[in-house]
Amino acid sequence: MIELEAIEKAYGSGSTEALVLKGISFRVEAGEYVAIMGASGTGKTTLLNILGCLDKPTGGHYRLEDTDVVSLDDDALSHLRNHKIGFVFQMFHLLERTRALKNVMLPLIYAEEYPDDAEERAKKALTSVGLADRIHYKPSELSGGQQQRVAIARALITEPAIVLADEPTGNLDRRSGLEVLAIFRRLQQEGRTIVVVTHDQAVAQHAGRILLLSDGAIAHDRPVAEPRDAEAELAALPKENER
Numbered sequence: 001m002i003e004l005e006a007i008e009k010a011y012g013s014g015s016t017e018a019l020v021l022k023g024i025s026f027r028v029e030a031g032e033y034v035a036i037m038g039a040s041g042t043g044k045t046t047l048l049n050i051l052g053c054l055d056k057p058t059g060g061h062y063r064l065e066d067t068d069v070v071s072l073d074d075d076a077l078s079h080l081r082n083h084k085i086g087f088v089f090q091m092f093h094l095l096e097r098t099r100a101l102k103n104v105m106l107p108l109i110y111a112e113e114y115p116d117d118a119e120e121r122a123k124k125a126l127t128s129v130g131l132a133d134r135i136h137y138k139p140s141e142l143s144g145g146q147q148q149r150v151a152i153a154r155a156l157i158t159e160p161a162i163v164l165a166d167e168p169t170g171n172l173d174r175r176s177g178l179e180v181l182a183i184f185r186r187l188q189q190e191g192r193t194i195v196v197v198t199h200d201q202a203v204a205q206h207a208g209r210i211l212l213l214s215d216g217a218i219a220h221d222r223p224v225a226e227p228r229d230a231e232a233e234l235a236a237l238p239k240e241n242e243r
């Protein structure tokens with residue numbers, strides 16, 4: 001599915017050049033759930049943006065389902081991104097004055113061909129993240145956890161094979177964070193490939209494998225013997241009326 005070989009990323013040029021990724025190689029098979037950990041500034045977001053075709057490496061090879069990503073021009077890159085990849089960000093990145101339904105429809109509105117069933121699909125995506133009763137709410141009328149679930153529904157609307165998330169639980173309380181992690185587990189069970197960047201060991205333990213980035217290189221690549229079960233942890237939390 002994903003194959004990186006000696007990926008480098010340099011910012012700046014000449015005497016101000018800084019090499020942020022220093023030769024990263026790994027594979028992620030279809031259906032894997034991988035967490036990328038590492039201290040602040042080690043290049044996690046830089047790497048995720050390359051995986052998500054939002055940015056190009058300055059060296060090395062990246063194959064995504066047999067496509068040589070590095071050789072693509074910007075149009076081909078955005079086509080690949082729109083068809084294969086769903087992105088979830090720490091800060092949600094929703095349009096503030098726009099209701100949940102339309103926020104979720106946005107990737108389809110920007111797609112080359114607007115599907116007739118866009119609204120139907122957006123409702124389905126919102127229902128799948130537990131927000132069927134919130135489709136007409138604006139982000140300011142939703143909790144942080146609900147906003148992140150809208151953002152996940154938006155990432156899923158194009159049916160991406162790969163879901164990439166950068167600190168998706170960073171701004172959430174424990175329950176909302178677990179709800180997001182339960183959705184990721186379900187997406188994996190549907191056969192999607194999940195890559196989550198987090199600095200939180202407890203979040204990473206929900207994945208099947210943890211990559212540790214250190215100073216722009218992979219320091220460890222280890223399977224998680226017994227991944228945590230977000231569904232079970234949610235069930236064990238004390239009941240709350242409001243969140």
Ligand SMILES: Nc1ncnc2c1ncn2[C@@H]1O[C@H](COP(=O)(O)OP(=O)(O)OP(=O)(O)O)[C@@H](O)[C@H]1O
Nearest residue numbers: 011012020038039040041042043044045046047199
């Ligand atoms: N556009 C840019 N131009 C120059 N340097 C950059 C740019 N983007 C990132 N960097 C540098 O690359 C390094 C890695 O940044 P990155 O955002 O990938 O780190 P990170 O691991 O995601 O950190 P955090 O955990 O704080 O989000 C940093 O030193 C940063 O200053």
Ligand SMILES: [Mg+2]
Nearest residue numbers: 044045046166
């Ligand atoms: Mg980052």
